Amino acid sequence: MTKEFIFKVKVYYEDTDAGGIVYYANYLKFLERARTELIYELNLNHKILKEKYDTYIIVRSCNIQYKKPGFFEDYLNIYTRLIDYTSSQIVVNQEIKRKKDLIVTAKVQLVTVNNKGKPIKMPNILINQLKLINSIID
Amino acid sequence: MTKEFIFKVKVYYEDTDAGGIVYYANYLKFLERARTELIYELNLNHKILKEKYDTYIIVRSCNIQYKKPGFFEDYLNIYTRLIDYTSSQIVVNQEIKRKKDLIVTAKVQLVTVNNKGKPIKMPNILINQLKLINSIID
Amino acid sequence: MTKEFIFKVKVYYEDTDAGGIVYYANYLKFLERARTELIYELNLNHKILKEKYDTYIIVRSCNIQYKKPGFFEDYLNIYTRLIDYTSSQIVVNQEIKRKKDLIVTAKVQLVTVNNKGKPIKMPNILINQLKLINSIID
Amino acid sequence: MTKEFIFKVKVYYEDTDAGGIVYYANYLKFLERARTELIYELNLNHKILKEKYDTYIIVRSCNIQYKKPGFFEDYLNIYTRLIDYTSSQIVVNQEIKRKKDLIVTAKVQLVTVNNKGKPIKMPNILINQLKLINSIID
Numbered sequence: 183m184t185k186e187f188i189f190k191v192k193v194y195y196e197d198t199d200a201g202g203i204v205y206y207a208n209y210l211k212f213l214e215r216a217r218t219e220l221i222y223e224l225n226l227n228h229k230i231l232k233e234k235y236d237t238y239i240i241v242r243s244c245n246i247q248y249k250k251p252g253f254f255e256d257y258l259n260i261y262t263r264l265i266d267y268t269s270s271q272i273v274v275n276q277e278i279k280r281k282k283d284l285i286v287t288a289k290v291q292l293v294t295v296n297n298k299g300k301p302i303k304m305p306n307i308l309i310n311q312l313k314l315i316n317s318i319i320d
Numbered sequence: 321m322t323k324e325f326i327f328k329v330k331v332y333y334e335d336t337d338a339g340g341i342v343y344y345a346n347y348l349k350f351l352e353r354a355r356t357e358l359i360y361e362l363n364l365n366h367k368i369l370k371e372k373y374d375t376y377i378i379v380r381s382c383n384i385q386y387k388k389p390g391f392f393e394d395y396l397n398i399y400t401r402l403i404d405y406t407s408s409q410i411v412v413n414q415e416i417k418r419k420k421d422l423i424v425t426a427k428v429q430l431v432t433v434n435n436k437g438k439p440i441k442m443p444n445i446l447i448n449q450l451k452l453i454n455s456i457i458d
Numbered sequence: 459m460t461k462e463f464i465f466k467v468k469v470y471y472e473d474t475d476a477g478g479i480v481y482y483a484n485y486l487k488f489l490e491r492a493r494t495e496l497i498y499e500l501n502l503n504h505k506i507l508k509e510k511y512d513t514y515i516i517v518r519s520c521n522i523q524y525k526k527p528g529f530f531e532d533y534l535n536i537y538t539r540l541i542d543y544t545s546s547q548i549v550v551n552q553e554i555k556r557k558k559d560l561i562v563t564a565k566v567q568l569v570t571v572n573n574k575g576k577p578i579k580m581p582n583i584l585i586n587q588l589k590l591i592n593s594i595i596d
Numbered sequence: 597m598t599k600e601f602i603f604k605v606k607v608y609y610e611d612t613d614a615g616g617i618v619y620y621a622n623y624l625k626f627l628e629r630a631r632t633e634l635i636y637e638l639n640l641n642h643k644i645l646k647e648k649y650d651t652y653i654i655v656r657s658c659n660i661q662y663k664k665p666g667f668f669e670d671y672l673n674i675y676t677r678l679i680d681y682t683s684s685q686i687v688v689n690q691e692i693k694r695k696k697d698l699i700v701t702a703k704v705q706l707v708t709v710n711n712k713g714k715p716i717k718m719p720n721i722l723i724n725q726l727k728l729i730n731s732i733i734d
Contacts (some may be wrong), residue, residue, distance in 0.1 A: 196629075198476035199471045199474050200479070210348065218608055242386055243384065245383045247381045299341075333504075338614075365531055367531055516620075523656070523657045
């Protein structure tokens with residue numbers, strides 16, 4: 183089992199809709215913020231990946247379940263867990279919770295492309311960092 | 321096979337990100353616009369459903385694949401097809417295309433809830449309209 | 459007095475917030491959509507400006523008044539009127555209305571920059587098109 | 597001179613556009629997050645204001661200047677300063693900076709309305725808190 187990363191968000195007006203709850207697309211913003219922070223935990227960032235490795239991490243697929251609504255002014259925790267990676271893709275499970283309440287679960291598949299959008303192998307530095315996460319926890 | 325509804329969107333600055341492409345969460349906005357217009361095709365709207373039937377249609381799950389990037393100033397077509405419905409849920413397949421290019425596919429599961437967020441059976445008027453779509457096409 | 463351009467938008471869930479009304483930042487999206495369509499009316503688009511003229515039109519200032527709320531499922535009209543231009547800036551007045559009701563007024567100042575963000579003179583093709591709008595109406 | 601409140605934001609993909617910079621409407625989200633946190637500093641929140649006082653704080657006008665672009669992965673500070681208040685409105689000046697660089701300045705006028713959108717006097721608890729901010733600093 184791999185390490186789990188936790189990232190906190192707060193629900194502002196911008197995140198809600200006229201139904202009084204978090205708009206369904208906006209959870210994908212929260213999920214991406216958490217994945218971006220995970221990249222930082224790996225001592226990388228998007229600027230380095232782009233400028234040194236001509237590498238962009240993009241989402242290939244996202245399977246998201248909406249379990250309970252999130253509300254305005256909620257404090258939410260996002261749990262991100264690496265469940266698989268190869269040289270060409272990363273798969274993470276993400277959960278959004280309000281205290282114990284499960285709000286959203288998502289399985290997100292990420293791939294790396296160059297500046298022309300062509301799929302490429304991940305740079306070694308990224309793979310090595312991912313290995314490190316795994317080895318720590320196994 | 322059921323009828324397919326087509327809805328057009330144009331990609332504005334607001335829809336893109338620093339990668340120069342449509343931001344992955346924003347496709348969910350496009351998909352919802354198309355589903356909202358489909359509700360209108362059924363001679364319903366969210367205000368009627370809310371005020372006359374205390375019914376809100378919410379997304380329970382969304383399984384989305386990103387096939388190719390969408391770009392700033394693209395004209396995109398969204399194809400929505402009803403693939404299943406019962407008294408408690410609707411399932412649609414949606415595709416976003418730029419001419420022949422497939423950009424996104426998504427399978428979206430919708431359920432109806434009341435103003436307390438409790439799952440409820442769909443009002444008959446909604447079910448009858450869905451039947452009508454199917455019968456026309458079968 | 460110069461010609462007025464009209465652009466229509468519809469308020470979807472994504473545009474609203476938990477107050478049940480259009481979120482205040484989202485009107486700026488509507489205003490930009492209308493200005494983008496105005497660029498098209500001038501037989502230009504952002505891609506041409508960027509690729510042929512290394513020119514980006516950016517907002518320098520925006521003075522916006524919120525008169526009445528816009529609601530979910532509203533149909534809104536955006537009226538855009540050129541009120542001043544020089545070789546280095548364009549100023550437009552924009553109004554958002556629901557039928558006769560004035561929802562928003564805004565005065566927006568636009569300037570042109572190159573790909574490094576440095577202010578540049580507008581390409582002649584843009585100035586000439588702006589002149590044309592004025593001469594038609596005067 | 598009144599106290600200045602500082603709030604930090606980080607620029608994620610969702611905040612940027614295809615120009616590679618923060619999308620102009622998204623700064624209004626940052627500004628509102630900072631104002632919301634200021635409400636919290638006053639020992640209030642939107643839920644209390646709504647449920648106990650039938651009071652919503654809405655933006656009446658916003659005069660915003662864009663000085664320099666904000667970029668993906670920037671850390672920005674938002675400085676909010678109360679410059680005027682009466683029983684019917686609050687005016688704040690807000691600045692967004694990246695270290696010493698001034699990115700955005702804005703003057704924002706806020707008013708209070710009830711659940712029907714009718715302008716109302718602010719509840720005493722809000723006015724008293726605003727007085728407190730001023731008296732501390734004078």
